[in-house]
Amino acid sequence: xxxxxxxxxxxxxxxxxxxxxxxxxxxxxxxxxxxxxxxxxxxxxxxxxxxxxxxxxxxxxxxxxxxxxxxxxxxxxxxxxxxxxxxxxxxxxxxxxxxxxxxxxxxxxxxxxxxxxxxxxxxxxxxxxxxxxxxxxxxxxxxxxxxxxxxxxxxxxxxxxxxxxxxxxxxxxxxxxxxxxxxxxxxxxxxxxx
Numbered sequence: 001x002x003x004x005x006x007x008x009x010x011x012x013x014x015x016x017x018x019x020x021x022x023x024x025x026x027x028x029x030x031x032x033x034x035x036x037x038x039x040x041x042x043x044x045x046x047x048x049x050x051x052x053x054x055x056x057x058x059x060x061x062x063x064x065x066x067x068x069x070x071x072x073x074x075x076x077x078x079x080x081x082x083x084x085x086x087x088x089x090x091x092x093x094x095x096x097x098x099x100x101x102x103x104x105x106x107x108x109x110x111x112x113x114x115x116x117x118x119x120x121x122x123x124x125x126x127x128x129x130x131x132x133x134x135x136x137x138x139x140x141x142x143x144x145x146x147x148x149x150x151x152x153x154x155x156x157x158x159x160x161x162x163x164x165x166x167x168x169x170x171x172x173x174x175x176x177x178x179x180x181x182x183x184x185x186x187x188x189x190x191x192x193x194x
Contacts, residue, residue: 023096023109024054024066030181031189032059035066044078051075056098058187064100069093076106080141087137092130103185105144108134114154124149124163128170148183149174 028035034057039050053075056064067076072094077084084091096109108131114120131147138145149167151174167174173183181188 022068023098024056027056032187033057033189034060040079042079044081049078051078053079056186062101063186064098064184067097067099068095072097077137080138080143082137082140084137087139088133092133092137098184099143100185103144104142105146105185106134106138107146107148107184109148109150109179111150112155113152121160121163124155124160125166127167127172131170131172147172148179150179151176153177 024035027033036055036057038053038055040053041048041050043049051074052071054066054071055062056066065076070093073084073091076097076099094108095111097106098109099106110127110130112120112124127147127149131145134145134147149172153176155164155174156176164174175183
């Protein structure tokens with residue numbers, strides 16, 4: 001399945017939306033991938049500090065780093081020596097994010113699940129603002145930012161057509177049920193077809 005629900009695909013190459021998995025868990029089960037919690041020594045405000053990073057390796061080469069919610073501030077921003085209060089007035093907590101080293105890009109992933117109409121409907125309309133806030137926040141580090149929604153099938157309903165069009169019109173993206181690895185510029189493992 002790909003954007004806008006057209007076509008088919010091999011879910012092996014994507015993040016499966018089940019509400020019980022996250023990007024790190026998914027990647028660690030893929031051929032050639034491993035996810036390791038590592039400690040890094042860095043200097044922040046002239047002091048040597050230790051931060052924890054969830055590093056993603058493909059064939060033993062580091063390709064990315066993962067940050068959820070507060071880890072984004074406690075690890076990534078400290079590592080980049082960015083004081084968030086100097087750039088934005090309120091913290092944004094990403095459901096998941098991945099810094100893909102070779103792409104020099106941070107992908108913010110927001111997972112939206114819905115079973116009845118409600119406030120999530122309107123939250124989809126905030127992607128432009130949030131992407132701009134993340135861009136301000138990461139501008140000092142000269143990192144690109146992509147903002148992607150991972151939506152469940154509830155949002156395939158015709159009543160979401162305008163908001164889904166809006167998401168694309170402001171340079172954000174969405175996928176239903178899973179995000180293909182190639183969207184992040186990550187290597188896609190080859191599997192035997194036995």
